[in-house]
Amino acid sequence: LLGSGDVREVGAGVVAALECIRAFRQEADGLPGIITSLFPTLVTIDDGMLNTSTSQPASQEILAMLHLILKTYKTAIIVNLSPHQRSPESLVPWGRLLFRVVGMAVPAEGVP
Numbered sequence: 001l002l003g004s005g006d007v008r009e010v011g012a013g014v015v016a017a018l019e020c021i022r023a024f025r026q027e028a029d030g031l032p033g034i035i036t037s038l039f040p041t042l043v044t045i046d047d048g049m050l051n052t053s054t055s056q057p058a059s060q061e062i063l064a065m066l067h068l069i070l071k072t073y074k075t076a077i078i079v080n081l082s083p084h085q086r087s088p089e090s091l092v093p094w095g096r097l098l099f100r101v102v103g104m105a106v107p108a109e110g111v112p
Contacts, residue, residue: 002041007061012044014065017042018072025079032082039076039084042069043093050100066101 001014017038024031046069047060073094077085084090 002045007065011061011065011068013073014042014045014068018068018075021072021075026073028080032078032084035076035082036084039073039090040093042072043090043097045069046097047093047100050097050104070098070101 003018004010004013008105020034020038021031046066052062059070078083081088085094
């Protein structure tokens with residue numbers, strides 16, 4: 001679902017990723033493998049959505065997916081940082097993404 005070009009399918013994949021992280025966040029054995037395979041894809045999707053939203057106004061779907069991806073990241077780091085998340089290959093892209101989100105101008109309709 002995350003590799004699909006359809007916004008709705010990617011949205012469903014993002015929701016599934018969040019639920020997967022929620023389900024396994026206390027599992028010391030399973031979570032690092034899930035994070036290693038899932039998080040590079042999530043940061044790439046988020047980065048692509050931010051690139052899209054700079055060229056045109058961000059849609060509600062894009063803003064909702066950005067929120068869910070960041071929520072997935074937060075849920076994964078609450079208890080522990082996996083070895084992948086401590087590596088520069090993960091810290092740098094996620095750090096850049098967080099700085100871009102902080103600097104993002106949110107349209108009035110995007111504010112609840």
